[in-house]
Amino acid sequence: xxxxxxxxxxxxxxxxxxxxxxxxxxxxxxxxxxxxxxxxxxxxxxxxxxxxxxxxxxxxxxxxxxxxxxxxxxxxxxxxxxxxxxxxxxxxxxxxxxxxxxxxxxxxxxxxxxxxxxxxxxxxxxxxxxxxxxxxxxxxxxxxxxxxxxxxxxxxxxxxxxxxxxxxxxxxxxxxxxxxxxxxxxxxxxxxxxxxxxxxxxxxxxxxxxxxxxxxxxxxxxxxxxxxxxxxxxxxxxxxxxxxxxxxxxxxxxxxxxxxxxxxxxxxxxxxxxxxxxxxxxxxxxxxxxxxxxxxxx
Numbered sequence: 001x002x003x004x005x006x007x008x009x010x011x012x013x014x015x016x017x018x019x020x021x022x023x024x025x026x027x028x029x030x031x032x033x034x035x036x037x038x039x040x041x042x043x044x045x046x047x048x049x050x051x052x053x054x055x056x057x058x059x060x061x062x063x064x065x066x067x068x069x070x071x072x073x074x075x076x077x078x079x080x081x082x083x084x085x086x087x088x089x090x091x092x093x094x095x096x097x098x099x100x101x102x103x104x105x106x107x108x109x110x111x112x113x114x115x116x117x118x119x120x121x122x123x124x125x126x127x128x129x130x131x132x133x134x135x136x137x138x139x140x141x142x143x144x145x146x147x148x149x150x151x152x153x154x155x156x157x158x159x160x161x162x163x164x165x166x167x168x169x170x171x172x173x174x175x176x177x178x179x180x181x182x183x184x185x186x187x188x189x190x191x192x193x194x195x196x197x198x199x200x201x202x203x204x205x206x207x208x209x210x211x212x213x214x215x216x217x218x219x220x221x222x223x224x225x226x227x228x229x230x231x232x233x234x235x236x237x238x239x240x241x242x243x244x245x246x247x248x249x250x251x252x253x254x255x256x257x258x259x260x261x262x263x264x265x266x267x268x269x270x271x272x273x274x275x276x277x278x279x280x281x282x283x284x285x286x287x288x289x290x291x292x293x294x295x296x297x298x
Contacts, residue, residue, distance in 0.1 A: 164294025
């Protein structure tokens with residue numbers, strides 16, 4: 001069994017970005033912090049820290065930190081008082097989340113900004129951007145506590161809640177449409193197409209629906225805002241969430257090539273069964289915001 005003082009030392013070094021500040025947080029000497037990290041690595045037989053400035057957790061270290069957070073949440077849910085940090089409501093609860101980039105660019109920041117009149121808890125978020133089709137892999141690997149993805153089946157030991165759907169339209173700039181003289185959507189197969197990364201298959205789904213084809217010419221643009229700006233600049237066409245369009249259509253910056261077509265991508269909130277009151281309040285607020293911002297598919 002791992003001594004949780006060793007895990008707390010690892011947590012302090014990573015969150016405080018150094019051994020000196022970790023020692024101050026834990027009220028012990030720097031050499032004592034170093035000794036605890038050494039003991040942990042000796043016990044496990046491999047490094048848990050990359051000694052950079054600031055220090056970073058290794059892959060194993062990340063899993064240990066997530067495990068520690070899960071233990072903290074369990075103890076909070078059971079009202080156990082194993083350490084001052086666990087019961088001090090003035091200290092932020094660290095929450096690691098995997099989520100798709102389009103959610104980050106639209107509704108998710110509001111969902112994570114829990115107002116004081118809703119609850120008096122504080123949170124410290126670490127968000128990992130992943131495509132909605134693979135974001136749950138982070139949770140399966142024990143790297144995150146919450147995952148927002150398009151998969152509706154919970155992981156072992158987890159539970160899932162429906163959020164709604166992001167609605168996507170086929171978009172390009174007026175200049176792009178004029179440059180390629182687009183008179184038929186079947187031309188799109190041969191034209192420059194924007195994709196977020198190698199996991200982004202929304203554009204592929206659209207063309208398959210349209211005429212059974214796949215894009216032959218793609219630009220990879222791994223930024224939601226960059227994706228939109230690339231469209232405005234005329235670099236290519238692609239699928240953009242309606243939440244991200246804003247007034248670009250009205251201003252003539254972008255054109256909806258096929259207003260009658262849309263692609264809904266459902267999103268789900270995944271979390272562990274052992275959920276503290278802090279994470280429950282966060283989830284409830286996020287679901288409330290999602291119900292207002294996302295399309296609710298009946």
